[in-house]
Amino acid sequence: MNDTVPPEEPVVTVDNTPAKTGNSLKNQKRPVMQRLFGIDAWGVVKLVVTCLLVGFFLLALEFDPANQDVDVLAALSEILGNFVQAALWAVLNFWQPLLAGASIVLPLWILWRLISFPFRK
Numbered sequence: 242m243n244d245t246v247p248p249e250e251p252v253v254t255v256d257n258t259p260a261k262t263g264n265s266l267k268n269q270k271r272p273v274m275q276r277l278f279g280i281d282a283w284g285v286v287k288l289v290v291t292c293l294l295v296g297f298f299l300l301a302l303e304f305d306p307a308n309q310d311v312d313v314l315a316a317l318s319e320i321l322g323n324f325v326q327a328a329l330w331a332v333l334n335f336w337q338p339l340l341a342g343a344s345i346v347l348p349l350w351i352l353w354r355l356i357s358f359p360f361r362k
Contacts, residue, residue, distance in 0.1 A: 271279065
C-alpha cells in the first residue's frame, strides 16, 4: 500500500496590484475644472434657489448696479465696520449669559468625558 501519491502543495502567489473594481474609478483624481464646477442635480437646485433668494432681496432693496451712487468699496467698508461694531457689542453684552451657561455646561461636559473615557477608542 505504498502506491499512494502525496498530495500536491498549493502554490501561493502574492499580487500587489489592486483589483479592478468599480471603486477604482472613485479613487482617481478628477480634473481641476470638474472639482471646481462639477455639481450634481441637487447642487444645481440649491444654486438656483440661492440666486432667487438673493435676487428677491436685491429687488426689495431696489438695488440698481447702473446707478451712479453705487460704490462697492464704500459698501464693503461699511459692512466691515458694522461687523466690527456688532462683534464689540456682543463681547460687551454677552459675557454674563456666556459665563452663566458655562457654569452649568462645562462641569457636565467634563463629567461626561470622564464617564465615557473607558468606552472611547
